[in-house]
Amino acid sequence: MKNFPIAGATLPKPGQPATSNADAFAYAVVDRIAPEILLIVCDGLSSSQNGSGAAKMTCSQLVRQFDKGRPHEVLPEPWLKQNLIDAHQTVRHAFLDGDARCTVVAALVDIQARHITIAHAGDSPAYLYRNDRLEQLTTDHLESEVRQAPTGQGHYCVTRALTNYVGKSGDFDPSLLHTEFSDGDYLCLASDGIPAATLGYFLRNIQGTPRNDEVVKVCQQAASQTDDDSTLLIVRLGVRKSVARILERLKKYATLECSERETILRQAAEEVGSDMGVLRDCFHIEQDDEMASLIVDQMIRNQNELTKQQWITLLELAISRKQRTAIGKLTTLLRGL
Secondary structure: OOOOOOEEEEEOOOOOOOOOEEEEEEEEEEOOOEEEEEEEEEEEEOOOOOHHHHHHHHHHHHHHHHHOOOOOOHHHHHHHHHHHHHHHHHHHHOOOOOOOOOOEEEEEOOOOEEEEEEEOOOOOOOEEOOOOOOOOOOOEEEEEEEEOOOOOOOOEEEEEEEEOOOOOOOOOOEEEEEOOOOOOOOEEOOOOOOHHHHHHHHHHHHOOOOOHHHHHHHHHHHHHHHOEEEEEEEEOOHHHHHHHHHHHHHHHHOOOOHHHHHHHHHHHHHHOOOOHHHHHHHHHHOOOOHHHHHHHHHHOOHHHHHOHHHHHHHHHHHHHHOOOHHHHHHHHHHHOO
């Protein structure tokens, strides 16, 4: 899973405890014959007493079915739609009073075919960001109605009501769409608490692969603007080619000059981001203290992807090579773990 640059976060509305958050998100990766990624965001309806339960149940059931594997004879579109309908039925049966409802947007990404399949119900959007342009792929399931306002005769207001969502009574028919992706595209799933303008500004200023702490900041900013729970899930697509290019150069890494080795490391940080395997390969080869220290700096950006024991192993290697600067940085990091 760590080979795929995925970042996500969910926050409750400002001033509310985490337990009040009715949003949920999940993702999973399988790499059997061809790698696939499943991403899901659900938004429990505030008008529903068990909206949070519906959101969490929908996410967990989709991931559970995804982990079992999709039969090759079943295409992504019918597989995703049927499993979303099954999740809807599970929610309906689990909450017999019918008071469990949530929106959902789910994406199935076929890495080898470079194909994205999306199923959704409600107003939780899916976006594709490419060449500085953010495009909403989904169309919200909302119906507008003009009603007389309670303020008095002659005054009217426009209300918007969801027409499709998990847990609704009657027929449930999620919408399907599909698209292709290119190298460097960002696929984003969000709750309606993330304004498109806020997301677009973040993506225009992002450096390479998104990190969880950066997505948390986007959610914090969005929550302050919308007074709503906020959830965002982002995956950067097509980056495995960058990994392959860097690994190819690693074969002759030890024979390169320091300046050339530094270029490889910066590529690993900027293009690959969270792929720690590349950086660890560099560290195991590197004999120069200054260069080893630079590798540690890049690895610390995603320090949670390694266990404490893995960090200790790197420290032991640096000690054996008497790389003092790297030893100091690794020791400081381990003291905080």
